[in-house]
Amino acid sequence: MSPENYLILSAILFSIGIFGVMVRRNALVAFMSIELMLNASNLALVTFSNMHAGNSGFVLDGQIFAFFVMVVAAAEVVVGLAIIVSIFRTRRSASVDDASLLKF
């Protein structure tokens, strides 16, 4: 299968993620959208790595980078979920629009 298809899939997933972040109020959904964007970029990285290897070599740069992204994402999820949970506990709401105190 042509690698372009993987890239198109990656672009679709990334756009869905962006769209989700921009329009959904629920913090958990926005968070999931961010994860979706990360995974879309992981897919693109692996695809590029595969394309780069071509016929001759054996390149795993993209795959390794994807692992790094996953590790950082996992760490970030821990922090992010903790913040969301503590906000929910104090305000009984997970809407990102309610948490808008940090402004002019």
Place this chain on the structure above:
Amino acid sequence: MDLSHTIMFSYAWLLIAIPLAGATILLLLGSAAKKWGHWLGTAVALASFVYGACLFAEMFLAPAEQRATDVPVYTLIDVGTWHVTFGLLIDQLSVLFILLITGVGSLIHIYSIGYMAHDERRSRFFGYLNLFIAAMLLLVTADSYLLMFFGWEGVGLASYLLISFWQERPAAAAAGKKAFVMNRIGDLGVILAMSLLFTTVGSVQYSEVFAAANRIPVATATLIGFFLLLGACGKSAQVPLQAWLLDAMEGPTPVSALIHAATMVTAGVYVITRSGAIFDHAPAAATGVVIVGTVTMLAGAWIGTSKDDIKKALAGSTMSQIGYMMMAAGIGGPAYAYAIFHLLTHGFFKANMFLGAGSVMHGMDDDVNMRRMGGLAKFMRITTVTFAMGYLAIIGFPLFSGFFSKDHIIVAAFGYNPVIGICAMIGALITAYYMTRMMLLTFYGKRRWVEPQEANPNRLPVRHPHESPLTMTIPLIVLALFSIGAGLLMNHWIGQWLHPVTDPAHPHEVTFGEGLIEAFTNPLAWITLVLVAIGIGLGWLVFGRNRDIPLEAPRPNLAEQIGRNDLYGDAINNAAVVHPFLAGTEGVAKADEGIIDGVAVGSAGVIGGLSTQLKRAQTGYVRSYAVTMTAGVIVVGLVLILGQLA
């Protein structure tokens, strides 16, 4: 070969360090030194005098070519080819100054013990006096213009502190400030002269400057000469920077005697004499010195004729006498020695008369107005007699000290230019007139005051005049003796003594020896004597003959009117300098507020207004930030893609 290997000379810095240490101790301890401060102050002045006298004795006994001694003290800067060393130049000229400063200074310290006895801050006064002695010694012994300038500023500081010593009086505070500011103008001249010397000669060391003086272009040398003259005008109260000296009389009388008569105000004459090599090379600048001296000599005498304040009349006289010295210093050649000769004799007789005036004030409840005095001769015998010795010396009575020194200057002035010579003679006439006036108003004639127990039908001021204590009369007696004898003592000697300094190019030709004879054989001297007699006669006609002197000055004639207003020196300064400068500063202040501050405040306002609008973008909604960010990424991506395509 010089004397720098001898013990006395190698420790010559002690001369300055001793009074400086005295000043430091007295000023640091403050009121803790109240009980003994005046004794310490006097002791260090005397110690300095003894040290100076030993230096003089050693120099006197040494052969002439070994006398000038440069004592290195320490190296300030030693980088590559740039060496700045501090040293003391003790030669025939500076040693005379050392004796004058420490000798008259010690006498005035002793006098001040009595004069300032009732002052709360007497030990501080002595601290300032010691500071002055140290700075003045540094001024005259420095071996470079730079080090001399340290002393120059030091005496300016001491003068300021002492003029405004009674700082609670607004007039004294203002007078100190005035003296300080006017001296700054002169200091600017000295700084400019030093800068010019540094660029043309590459050094401000006396020895190097004078050795190279002939190689300085004449135009530059003239400029240097005029800058030095500006400095001398400021320090020595010469026209056009004369106005501060009369106000300086607000200070305690010993200060007027020491600083504003005997020593500090003569520093300008010292600098010009010391820089003789430069002035010899710049005749235009030397002519300038003569003209300034002549004008000041007449202006000071004019002021002296019309002041009723005894100290201000003496201050006018001081200006006038320094004018004589400047005249001689400008004429140059052998006249340098005459300038220094007159400087020394003037130091004695003018300090004597100022201290005598202080003694009169002491007995007359600090009144300075001569119209409320009169007939004091019976009540203050010692003061009267000593003052009379000063009087005879300053008018040039034969064989008194001023007779010799002033005669030399008048003869030299005639040799230089008949107009200047005639001015010098007229000055002698006016001097005799105003000094006779002062004598008659103060010590003779009818009493214009009453003693407390006497009937007082005319409402005269009540006074209880009495002779001053011994601490005040002994210095008067010593100074009176010098006023009588100093001229006779030095007349034959000083020209030869100073010759190696004033005319280093011809160390063996002495053109100064006929002094005593000249004073009696030269017709000019006889004419001067006649003029002096006329001056005395005029003074006696106007103020003598037991005439009634009104307590309030009568309506003055035009000449008196001008003299009483210091020849409108303050008005001229105000119109020419102060008001234009004040208007200028006001304009600059307005420009600062309007333009500079306007730009700053305006730009701050613009930024502030913009940020008030921009901060509305910070809504606090995460989703709107996400939109902004996405839009930004899209824009950046588009730019990159378009950049690739183009």
